[in-house]
Amino acid sequence: MTSRLVVLVSGTGTNLQALVDACADPAYGAHVVAVGADRDGIEGLARADRAGIATFVKQVKDFTTREHWDRAMADSVAGFEPDLIVLAGFMKLVSDDFLARFEHRVVNTHPALSPSFPGMNGPADALAYGVKVTGATLFVVDGGVDTGPIVAQVAVPVLDDDRVETLHERIKTAERTMLVETLGRMAREGWELDGRRVRIG
Template identity: 40%
Template sequence: MKRDKLPIAVFVSGRGTNLQSIIDAIEAGRLDAEIRLVVSNRSKAPALQRCERHGIPYEVIPSKKFETPEKWGEALIEAVKRSGAELVVLAGFMKVVPANFIEAFKNRIVNIHPSLLPAFKGLEAQRQAFDYGVKLTGCTVHLVTPELDSGPIIAQAVVPVLPNDTPETLAARILEHEHRIYPQVVQWFAEGRVRVDGNKVWVDGARYGTLPFNPELEKF
């Protein structure tokens, strides 16, 4: 029996490499999702060129055009509802999402962050980890809550820090893991397997206790 595709909206601000990983997974038939809308706060975001190449609708909704975060949030809510998206995927969206938007799509907004949260929240997490001298870092996919980079964790990937690393080489290896783990998490949502239990999130039927990805990736 063919599974219905999960309608999603992807929010971007920059290059859009995580957006591209989702596009590639959909086009390869590995991800049962449909990108109904891409939203950017920047009209010149390179990610929008990816939308044009793949025929994906997009809107530019910059926060600076609105008097308050709440009014910006209302515009974002309207755009996502109009698209019919059921999951919002933040993929390098470099603005704090308004609280009213988070409330409107509670437990239906995911973000990917380039550290093993709760360590190294905020900007330049890869450089934070490098400067601190940790021996393991990685990336985290989590639900979005009003507190920055603090929502319930869905999945994580571990990346070792090597003696000859620079912040740039470390960030590049983390990004490789991001491009695998993010489409997988979206697929788990598409399969209806993501279960929220208070401040914890579990994927029903997934295999836990594996590295570098926990839970273990199944299709990516």
């Protein structure tokens, strides 16, 4: 039985595309059943349309409160009965209620080696600090900012002539590979959460 993925996006959807491409192989063990977004007219949604994947959009401005938006987003996600929800460049924080509804099934990536450099500027912070190695982290989302239990990590060396853009681009490439490989393993082998430790298989 293949795992059902719902992917939430806010932008170009390059990680989404990598997942869609991987899911084309039946041996991968998962398929993207829906793509949701917090804004309209983005390339991520266009990628889903081209692949024949159902889409939905919930914009915060269309709701009276952030809570109503969050509940509507959760309702839409739940309608597709996902095994995993992947936040792939999704630029909104989901609530504790959302996370409780899909307990330990929401994953996200961060362009740093957690717990280092949380927040929006991971590559810039790593560069400013002068670390020699940074990378990307796949984690189970919890109520904090990039603080959830770590599923996988990949290291990326910081080069002497790196700028934020060049470093971030290399991190994103490594992150995409890690995301696709790890989600495939989670889908095929199963996984469990024991405290902060995530075990696949």
